[in-house]
Amino acid sequence: MSIHLENIAKHYGRGGRHQALAPLDLDIQQGELIGLLGPSGSGKTTLLRIIAGLEAPDHKPAGRILFGERDVTQLHVRDRRIGFVFQHYALFRHMTVYDNVAFGLTVMPRRQRPSSGEIRARVHRLLEMVQLEKLAGRYPAQLSGGQQQRVSLARSLALRPDVLLLDEPFGALDAKVRQELRRWLRHLHDELNFTSVFVTHDQEEALELSDRVVVMSDGRIEQIDTPEALYRAPANRFVFKFLGDANHLEGEVRDGVLTCGDARLDVDLPDGPEDLLLRPHEVALDTAPRESAHLPVTVTAISPVGAEVRVELAADWLPGPWLATVRHADFERLTLSRGQRLFALPRRWHRFEDSAPAAHDSAALLAG
């Protein structure tokens, strides 16, 4: 089921003074898994609740919500064929796992309700998919948080919704279980081919799970793109900074040289103030400066855990610390240690004028 939002806005408070969502459009394709990502208060939950029909959008502008060809703007939540999963497992505590999953089917009006044989088959199939068949007779209190959330997933899918909406579904769980549940969701999604929208403020979760991510801030959509495109080509400074660590290089450009205290870097930019951004993996380190890059730094912390070594750098010319990630081989070659004085070499940097983002490969490394 595709979802089409057109001119959807939401204001709260007396006289609608507080804007939760600016008028926005959004198109979600059939079968997509979409992450709504943004800081607290950016409007993710409001948007999800409006798609669900738990919240009405503003009347002015008069927006529209279509599920496929069907205009559901005025339709009650129970008629939208939606499944929900929330952060706090809303399982019925006095019912077994089996009964929790079967519940939505057993309370359907008699004429629509599947036969009891079919209900049984459907519930077993779902429990099998989330590998909880053996625990069908248990009560929620006898399950771990991750298992409870798998029951929630199975329960929300029992009614074969066209659209599955999830609000911070794994927020209350520890990192390892979250990881596992993401795989469950992705797997169920691909196998059953419904359309899903989930809310998260966790960028890693959004990037790992989504086909496309909707990045929000302040009630607006900043960018909608695949995880790869978001990371490679962020539309603006907000998206760049929200999606990962960012090092700032602020200074003044004169005749193709950016200067900041005793640091300087050749840049092909017009004269004037600049604030360039660099990802940690775009900062290389060496024992000598280059003709085109003289950025003296001191190592203040080293964390050699994981696939790469994270190195924190400070300098008088820097208002805040920089983070560089280097390969273990380079870490050993440079025999890095705390207090060591080195030179940072930007491999690449990014520049945002709000309309025209640009990434530049640095001449510093090439020039040698």
Ligand SMILES: Nc1ncnc2c1ncn2[C@@H]1O[C@H](COP(=O)(O)OP(=O)(O)OP(=O)(O)O)[C@@H](O)[C@H]1O
């Ligand atoms: N029922 C409400 N009444 C008044 N203001 C509300 C209501 N619900 C949300 N808001 C406001 O609307 C804005 C968007 O809230 P929303 O819950 O959609 O953000 P969010 O991105 O989901 O945040 P979080 O990650 O913290 O849940 C916030 O400023 C919030 O205070």
